[in-house]
Amino acid sequence: MPILKVENLKVHFPIKGGIFGRTVDYVKAVDGVSLEIEKGTTYGLVGESGSGKTTTGRAIIGLNKITSGKVYFEGKEVTNLRRSRASFHRDVQMIFQDPYSSLNPKKRVLDIVAEPLRNFEKMSRSEEKKRVEELLELVGLSPESIVKYPHQFSGGQRQRIGIARAIALKPKLIIADEPVSALDVSVQAQVLNFMQEIQKELDLTFLFISHDLGVIRHMCNQIGIMYRGRFVEEGLTEDIFNNPQHIYTKRLVAAIPNIDPSKREESLQFRKEVDHEYKQSYANYFDEDGLAYNLQPISETHFVALPEKG
Numbered sequence: 001m002p003i004l005k006v007e008n009l010k011v012h013f014p015i016k017g018g019i020f021g022r023t024v025d026y027v028k029a030v031d032g033v034s035l036e037i038e039k040g041t042t043y044g045l046v047g048e049s050g051s052g053k054t055t056t057g058r059a060i061i062g063l064n065k066i067t068s069g070k071v072y073f074e075g076k077e078v079t080n081l082r083r084s085r086a087s088f089h090r091d092v093q094m095i096f097q098d099p100y101s102s103l104n105p106k107k108r109v110l111d112i113v114a115e116p117l118r119n120f121e122k123m124s125r126s127e128e129k130k131r132v133e134e135l136l137e138l139v140g141l142s143p144e145s146i147v148k149y150p151h152q153f154s155g156g157q158r159q160r161i162g163i164a165r166a167i168a169l170k171p172k173l174i175i176a177d178e179p180v181s182a183l184d185v186s187v188q189a190q191v192l193n194f195m196q197e198i199q200k201e202l203d204l205t206f207l208f209i210s211h212d213l214g215v216i217r218h219m220c221n222q223i224g225i226m227y228r229g230r231f232v233e234e235g236l237t238e239d240i241f242n243n244p245q246h247i248y249t250k251r252l253v254a255a256i257p258n259i260d261p262s263k264r265e266e267s268l269q270f271r272k273e274v275d276h277e278y279k280q281s282y283a284n285y286f287d288e289d290g291l292a293y294n295l296q297p298i299s300e301t302h303f304v305a306l307p308e309k310g
């Protein structure tokens with residue numbers, strides 16, 4: 001049984017207009033997304049800005065209202081669950097993109113990391129302090145950090161504080177929304193490797209949201225590629241990178257810079273060819289509204305949004 005199952009998720013935001021503020025249209029931020037994540041694995045959601053990745057993550061955890069579709073966690077339905085259902089909100093935590101703005105600058109690290117403990121667990125002050133120190137040790141920060149404020153840390157350290165807070169309640173699933181994109185490239189690798197270590201240690205499952213295909217490749221077992229609220233392709237990491245089928249995916253994959261200087265010319269040429277193919281064949285891959293078709297299986301693990309044959 002997958003730990004998380006999302007069935008035909010739709011999140012439509014009303015657009016109000018006119019003097020009466022009536023709903024005149026909808027932004028279909030997420031428009032029919034289905035996915036399953038196995039326990040202990042990492043599922044990557046990738047796509048350009050505005051494709052609906054964040055809204056998908058927020059809807060799963062209950063921060064955005066779901067218009068239609070269903071979400072199941074460990075087999076139980078949790079669609080649009082209110083905050084009162086404590087167990088789901090303990091088991092699923094979110095890490096945000098920007099460690100600069102997601103940590104309250106006026107609070108000490110002790111209070112930041114202890115916040116979920118105070119919401120969900122009854123602990124004495126000394127138990128709480130001990131637990132926060134253990135969590136900080138787990139993320140590689142010294143126990144003295146508890147008296148400091150976020151501005152006294154580097155970007156990578158702040159993201160570790162965010163991670164300490166997210167794992168304080170021993171969650172089962174973490175939704176990580178662009179967790180490293182605000183960090184320097186050198187620090188990104190450290191935080192990503194550290195997230196993988198923590199995953200093993202705590203048997204965590206990740207839903208990992210990123211626009212960076214390199215990061216996704218490094219982290220994920222399975223990947224869904226989003227475009228305008230829908231999936232254009234879904235598959236195991238090797239399906240997506242070794243055998244991309246949708247022209248949108250092909251272009252994304254071709255755009256990853258090749259770090260091997262001897263291959264640079266070759267990959268530039270390849271990118272030009274794919275760009276050409278994209279322009280030529282775009283219309284075959286999207287419907288008349290420019291939206292992706294429904295996913296069709298091309299193997300047991302690999303799905304592509306192609307027009308139905310018939």
Ligand SMILES: Nc1ncnc2c1ncn2[C@@H]1O[C@H](COP(=O)(O)OP(=O)(O)OP(=O)(O)O)[C@@H](O)[C@H]1O
Pocket residue numbers: 013027028029047048049050051052053054055056211
């Ligand atoms: N609360 C909201 N009200 C109205 N529209 C919204 C709201 N939240 C998101 N949107 C719109 O929904 C679409 C998807 O946004 P979303 O943030 O999910 O995309 P994203 O892929 O995560 O992009 P980014 O990487 O830039 O965060 C966008 O067009 C966005 O403007």
